[in-house]
Amino acid sequence: MKLTNNELHLNYHAFVDHVRKLAVADPARREDDATLYEFGKYIASVLPKYVQQYSVWKDELVIYTAPSGLSQVLEFLRDHTNAQFKQLSDTTGADYPTRPNRFEVIHNLISYQFNARIRVKTYADEAQPVPSAAPLFSAAIWGEREVYDMYGIFFTGHPDLRRILTDYGFEGHPLRKDFPIHGYTEVRYDEEKKRVVSEPIELAQAFRNWDYSSAWEQTGEGRDNAPKGFERLNKPTNSSSKAS
Structure with missing residues (x-):
């Protein structure tokens, strides 16, 4: 049909x-x-x-x-x-x-x-x-x-x-927490050479404190059916308990 x-x-x-x-x-x-x-x-x-x-x-x-x-x-x-x-x-x-x-x-x-x-x-x-x-x-x-x-x-x-x-030949990966804030090189225009030059930066790296929050803690390798320490997070409460 x-x-x-x-x-x-x-x-x-x-x-x-x-x-x-x-x-x-x-x-x-x-x-x-x-x-x-x-x-x-x-x-x-x-x-x-x-x-x-x-x-x-x-x-x-x-x-x-x-x-x-x-x-x-x-x-x-x-x-x-x-x-x-x-x-x-x-x-x-x-x-x-x-x-x-x-x-x-x-x-x-x-x-x-x-x-x-x-x-x-x-x-x-x-x-x-x-x-x-x-x-x-x-x-x-x-x-x-x-x-x-x-x-x-x-x-x-x-x-x-x-x-x-990033540009060609860039050194490092900028969003890593251990990447220097000022980078590794300085790119500027040299008046004497009449061209753009790249020079290493000689500055001390300031101390950095990594403060972040995450809902995750790593659990196992994911290769087993039940990884050791498996635990569900943020189990919701019943609507009745929320109302009270």
Whole structure:
């Protein structure tokens, strides 16, 4: 039996409503911390080997995974019926020098189907590479180039990993906490030579105190089904207790 365009349109919306009813939690209800928490619990139950931690942070669900599970988590969030996070809006990094794995890599995803956002975090150090998200999201190409330029984090599988913001021959990575505030070289115009010259700077580096706050503490390597010390964060309270 051939359906008309109007019948197809009605059937599609009925299917979407049915899928949303099947979902453990609707991620579009961003104002409801308990709903976001339940959606994070659902993701962790489907991917227990890869999801190390999840939390609701500032009305947004955050998933924490090891580098070895990053591609699997991103692919699940992109393709699963109850997720549909098809758009990578941003890729960025952060530096926490006191941690064994000092760098965080953060991917921010958007689901237009559910009008929702999610944040996926993983970690790395100076020598440990992170799988590139470019094979799954082409928008990651420039974002990961910026993270590499600013932090020196390597991405395996990236099609064109090179600097994007700093000049040719730039030394160091400017957003690392241990990068000198004044840099390593000074670029100026030399009146005698009538050209731009680059000279090393000889200034003492002032003491810097790194003060930052984060909802995350690293938990395990993400290689086991139940990493040692696994604990869910920010478990929401019942609405009745909030009202009281």
